[in-house]
Amino acid sequence: MKELIQKAASLLESNTVQVIIGYGKGSVDRTRAIFIIHAADCEQLIFDSRCIQNLAVYLTKAEIKKMGKPAIVAPIPVLRSILQLAAENQIVDGNVVVLGVSPESELIEFESLAAIETYLSTKQIAIEEKYRATIESIKVLPVSERFAFWVKELELCFKCYACRAACPLCYCTRCTVESNQPQWISVASHPLGNLEWHVMRAMHLAGRCTDCEACYNACPMGIPINLLTKSMLQDVSDNFGTYGPSLSKDNTLSSFKPDDKESFIR
């Protein structure tokens, strides 16, 4: 960790960056995002297994952009999000310094965004076996029971939109759920609006989600919304053979192949 603190401090001292986005002490024994602008404060940086928030979410925020060029502490899930943001032209090479953190908590420096892709190529997204089993167990239910299962799960949602706020890829500055002329999705905790909101959220992440689980971790009710995105990730791989973010490949839903296969169109 010393390495990270030293590197961050030197970046600020040399004025290479103006703000460090990292993890610091939060309330009780939790960690939170901190934004450091003075080299002396870099001592506050911490990194351990509690650091699960996806910091990439701040890279697209106007408030953070105003602070100047950022450096960001990036464990693997954050690296994947950064790569996806870059693929969507939300981050430009040279506008952010990425302080990668390996699973062994070692500091990795990246010269370019392409270097992140090279590093991640050996660390492909893999859906854990327990999640695969859960998804399978839902898929085998009769359609009515599956519907009942999800209506019951989504019943807990009261649309705090924490899932949206936590997701680095939900960076639109205007969102359908805030539009009320007409009101597309009921703001009340109504089962129809809840269902529509989660369908919309999942669809807007189709082929983009990097499985960081920030949405699931942020949900105050513990709704397994990560199952939706994981199931879609599986669908993307089954149907189009692509998996995970890449600078060279087009996004699943913004591209096509004339011979895409399906079996349900007459």
Added chain:
Amino acid sequence: MNMNEFEPKIVAFVCNWCTYAGADLTGTSRIKYAQNVKIIRFPCTGRIDFMLLLKSFGEGADGIIVSGCHPNDCHYTSGNFHARRRWIMFRGLLDFLGIDVRRIQYSWVSAAEGAKWADVVNTTVTAIRELGPYTDYAKVAGYLEKEGTV
């Protein structure tokens, strides 16, 4: 129409250039087909937002038809290719959520396929009639409404 028999409400989202013209041809060819379908015309299948399909179920549709130009025939070159990918993803998600994907019929109907349009509508209406009203979704959509109104 027999008032006691269940008549499915079907909403059809079709593209202006192929299926809408195809449905027009069905009419001018004087081919009779089921009256249950309400056709909504879009510039292109690529314009058919997935939320519109969900909204139809929310508003009481029992079945949905989505139809446009055959692959390689899109008026805008690639709108239907993009739509096809979206449908593949959307269908997978809906199926996982337990929304009955048998109630959404996708098809390619060209401007020359008036007979195919009649057939698509007729077979969809028959299939939905067998499935019955979409009560699962209606219950969710009508939550908090007075009993008996759904």
